[in-house]
Amino acid sequence: MTNNWYMLTLIGEDKPGIVAAVTQALFERGLNLGETSMLRLGGNFTIMMMVGGVQQEDELRAQLKPVIEAQGMRLHVDAIQGRLHEHVLPNIQVTVTGADRAGIVAQVTAALTDVGFNILDLESDVAGTAHKPVYIMQIAGVADAPIEKIEAALEALRKDGVDVNVNAVDTYIG
Amino acid sequence: MAILDILTLPDPALKQVSEAVTEFDDALRAFIADLEETRRNGPAAVGIAAPQVGYFKRVVIIDCSTTRKPVPNHGYLVLVNPEITHWEGYEPGREGCLSVPDYTGNVIRATRIHLVARDPNGEPLEFDMEGYEARAVQHEIDHLDGLLFVDRVVSRRTDLFKRKVYQKGGGS
Ligand SMILES: [Zn+2]
Numbered sequence: 001m002t003n004n005w006y007m008l009t010l011i012g013e014d015k016p017g018i019v020a021a022v023t024q025a026l027f028e029r030g031l032n033l034g035e036t037s038m039l040r041l042g043g044n045f046t047i048m049m050m051v052g053g054v055q056q057e058d059e060l061r062a063q064l065k066p067v068i069e070a071q072g073m074r075l076h077v078d079a080i081q082g083r084l085h086e087h088v089l090p091n092i093q094v095t096v097t098g099a100d101r102a103g104i105v106a107q108v109t110a111a112l113t114d115v116g117f118n119i120l121d122l123e124s125d126v127a128g129t130a131h132k133p134v135y136i137m138q139i140a141g142v143a144d145a146p147i148e149k150i151e152a153a154l155e156a157l158r159k160d161g162v163d164v165n166v167n168a169v170d171t172y173i174g
Numbered sequence: 175m176a177i178l179d180i181l182t183l184p185d186p187a188l189k190q191v192s193e194a195v196t197e198f199d200d201a202l203r204a205f206i207a208d209l210e211e212t213r214r215n216g217p218a219a220v221g222i223a224a225p226q227v228g229y230f231k232r233v234v235i236i237d238c239s240t241t242r243k244p245v246p247n248h249g250y251l252v253l254v255n256p257e258i259t260h261w262e263g264y265e266p267g268r269e270g271c272l273s274v275p276d277y278t279g280n281v282i283r284a285t286r287i288h289l290v291a292r293d294p295n296g297e298p299l300e301f302d303m304e305g306y307e308a309r310a311v312q313h314e315i316d317h318l319d320g321l322l323f324v325d326r327v328v329s330r331r332t333d334l335f336k337r338k339v340y341q342k343g344g345g346s
Binding site: 085087089090091147168171172173174 | 216222223267268269270271
């Protein structure tokens with residue numbers, strides 16, 4: 001029975017087997033997984049996952065200590081509401097590509113906030129080479145504002161080799 | 175007319191391959207009327223395939239004329255024994271499914287297709303389709319072949335850095 005939900009954040013140097021070891025330990029303690037994100041970021045493996053179980057927080061930490069240490073990871077725990085089945089569909093996607101320019105994420109997201117755009121998901125990455133890095137960011141979110149208004153808000157950021165594209169996301173349901 | 179029950183994951187029947195329609199009779203057309211009523215009842219459903227209601231014949235319905243932002247489309251279409259004969263290009267787009275509630279993901283589909291099919295009376299149909307409507311047909315034909323979009327979902331990260339060529343996914 002799932003009484004308590006926690007958001008676990010785990011970070012460590014990437015190596016094979018982390019996910020298998022961690023999820024096996026959770027399973028053995030009767031913990032359930034909710035929504036998760038597991039991702040390699042710059043040589044680190046990062047895990048954020050909703051975990052539900054009967055355990056109190058101290059008990060959960062104690063139970064996970066062996067596997068966390070064996071995998072050389074760090075653990076952070078937050079008690080949360082386990083609100084599943086509440087996915088929100090994005091209706092706008094914004095893509096930013098180009099030269100790596102200081103402050104671009106802050107500028108783009110400030111402009112989006114001003115037009116009432118709510119970010120659901122943001123992924124940014126550095127592609128290209130060490131010599132010539134290319135910055136790529138994709139933002140999916142929800143806005144009531146028409147696409148033209150969002151484009152206009154971002155227009156000023158299209159300079160110095162940075163490109164910004166705004167597209168409607170029409171999710172096909174069938 | 176009746177609203178039919180929709181099979182949802184993990185019902186193994188969703189993996190069943192549907193058979194070609196051979197009898198274009200009143201029974202077929204009565205079923206199509208029920209399938210359309212079921213589609214209209216579904217939350218925001220643009221398309222539906224017969225096997226989603228447990229009828230394992232190659233029949234799909236799509237209607238891409240009601241998107242928020244208009245897209246090239248051929249309106250309301252009943253496609254019997256649909257078959258894609260030509261694929262071109264590929265692009266990611268977001269999909270969800272009546273058979274997989276509360277989940278959406280990005281799927282790579284062919285951008286342009288040529289489609290042949292029959293109408294409910296057995297008359298031949300032929301279309302060139304693009305974009306959203308081409309996506310609709312590919313999603314629904316997958317159902318006829320026992321495939322769900324969840325098996326084709328890619329992350330946006332994967333899509334950007336490992337562009338992969340669209341692989342012909344059945345239907346012919
Ligand atoms: Zn579907």
